[in-house]
Amino acid sequence: MDGIPGTLWLKLESHNPHGSVKGRTALALWQDVESRVDPEIGIVESTSGNLGLALAAVAAAHGVPFTAVVDPRSSASVVDAVRALEGRVVTIDKPDGAGGYLLSRIAYIRERLRVQPRLVWPNQYVNPANPRAHTHGTAPELWAQTGGRPTTVLVAVSTGGTLAGFRDYVVAFRPEWELIGVDVVGSAALGGVSGRRVLSGIGASRPSTFLPNGYRPALWITPQEAVSACLWLSEKTGMGVGGSSGALIAAALKVLRSSPRRDSVACLCPDGADRYFDTVYSALWRERKGLEPVDVARGIEIVARRDHAPPAARPPRSPREESTP
Template sequence: MPRTPVVGLELSVHGRPATLWLKLESYGPYGSVKGRTALALWQDVAPRVDPGIGIIESTSGNLGLALAGVAAAHRIPFTAVMDPRSSTALVDAVAALGGRVLTVDRPDGAGGYLLNRLARLREQLAAEPRLVWPDQYANPASPAVHTRETAPELRAQTGEQPTSVLIAVSTGGTLAGFRAYLHAARPAWELVGVDVTGSAALGGTAGPRLLPGIGASRRSLFLPHGHAPSVRVTPQEAVSACLWLAETTGVAVGGSSGALVAAALHLLRTTDRRRAACLCPDGADRYLETVYRPSWRRRQGLAGADVGRGVGVRAVTHLPAGPPPAHPRAREPSAPQKEPP
């Protein structure tokens, strides 16, 4: 699998130099970090799959697209159980690849749709027991691919100096994989889990959430005891970070990546840490109708957070990493066009 690239930002944070690395998983298969997860899950379940029946998964979007691509490549049916917060572009892409989309439109009472998506999935399994569920929420193949591939890549690209590595949490598989690598390989990392307000992924009580791809209605099965240190970010901070990054660097990332950048800037502003790295799960192409649309932000009341306060960008360094992505949606991030007034 080709490595994904890293962009290095040389910053001035209240006059002090700092470095922020962004590993852009939008360059990976199917345009997100879930491309890695999908390939690992497929390798695990392939021997059990009936080619005429196929696989089913609950997804907020990115894994659905990735599994739809994998299923199409192997000519097997795929069913994605999604919800109204899933990007229209992702839903359409799953369907374009031949996937069947079941939409759960009733909230689960825990701030999202996850619990009801899982209930709908289990109904499908009961109706057709030969369906195979890769189960991104509990399958050890999910964290294992990040222990084996993603974490060593990041270490090789950013060097051996002490670095705070920030990972977004939803299922918890990526963070669990990085934690296993940290324990085994002992890089000079501080591993920080980043969640959003209203999420129970790392513990606590679930509540309303706005952004897909980060947070969960229940505790992560991969991280049953949580993770420390961890940071919670508000939707306002995540969106503000997305806009700040696009305006100052031309790099446009998704909402969960915005949460990581907001947390990293806070860390660089308030501690003596001088280097931070964010594993950015996806790009802006899945958020043009939401995060990057002023009318959507106004409707959601997302204003008032200035995460770039006191931070200047002195230089942007692009580190190449293998051939361009194979999927047409996995294109180079760029500053989105402004919405007409």
């Protein structure tokens, strides 16, 4: 970047079981509600796609019914995969008046619970198991994979569970991280003004329950920047990531340009390109949504690509451990 070297780490959660970071969340949610699940009635969850697929797989493994409540922006391939796992899919196409469908999806679930009170809703939007999965799993894993070096870490927000989990990890273990939240313009997840959104998997129609006071520092990325970053990465490296990852990469390039001291930036990339072939990677879809390309990589040149992490670092100690004789 303008002659100053820097390192951009991409933690590709698409290599997880079920193809996204939501596999971690789904397992944690299931473990939290398992004792309450009626095997004849099962569970229901509101999802933009990835969590629905992961929960469908977990439910199928335990032989219980699962219903995914999605909306028109959900990936067709993910919806098909949920059905292939014998999950039921309900698509809510009524806008919620806040730029999305989230509030309408939740209203549908609340009505289902009223009619069928034995149905279990893990509720990824408020369940502490959501951030806990990342405090104890994803965050320390990233710290070890980056060798424990001082790093600016970027995490996208939708429910806010992942970002809250990383925040709790930073508070408890004090790694040498600058943690930045990344949202999209039109999202209210971090306290922004809600409005029209076209990307799935990032942003929300309401503030995050896990981050009731918002989060700072944070960056807001336009959908044009997010999509352009996806296309740039694919062209330059052959790597394909999803729309929320594109937002993270666009933010990371801004961070790398903003200060020479930020020479190590890591993005937690939630999923891969396979769920966005009919949207982000479709020229027809981009034209229909008015997403003209922008130069997100101005002044950036990729000089080397490395497909592995350095040797894992020893996990940092918590303040309690440090005070123990």
